[in-house]
Amino acid sequence: MADASADSAGVVVPPPIVYALGFGIGYALDRFKPAPVAVGGARILLGWVFAGAGVALAASAIVLFRRAGTSPVPIQPTTALVVRGPYRFTRNPMYVGLTALYAGVTLLINSLWPLLLLPVVLGVIRWAVIAREEAYLERKFGDAYRAYTTRVRRWL
Secondary structure (H helix, E strand, C coil): CCCHHHCCCCCCCCHHHHHHHHHHHHHHHHHHCCCCCCCCHHHHHHHHHHHHHHHHHHHHHHHHHHHCCCCCCCCCCCCCCCCCHHHHCCCCHHHHHHHHHHHHHHHHHCCHHHHHHHHHHHHHHHHHHHHHHHHHHHHHHCHHHHHHHHHCCCCC
């Protein structure tokens, strides 16, 4: 019998922590050497739009996972392949949502540093999280997952 703890993507650091660390480092850099993104009300409005859309997208994806009876936590087993809702357009709506939230808050605090670190955060998410998740889902769901990946992009 296979070890039940092996039934996961093997992600070591929870993805929200990766985003928070990148943002935190950027925020700390901004306290040391301020670098504003822009001035004016458009920045604030755009920040709220991005942040709100990010929360809504990530929350809707989590709700779909719960309804399917599977966990959104990548260290726990996945028991169902979710392909409805935002999963029709992106294989990673939680990460797209976290990215939008990150960008929105960056605009709201008017700091360029976290924005400059966002590509690093996305690289870590892509290689340390998504790559593991995709390999796990392919092992677990086989042809059904492979067919899904041919229909739906990884990001947008």
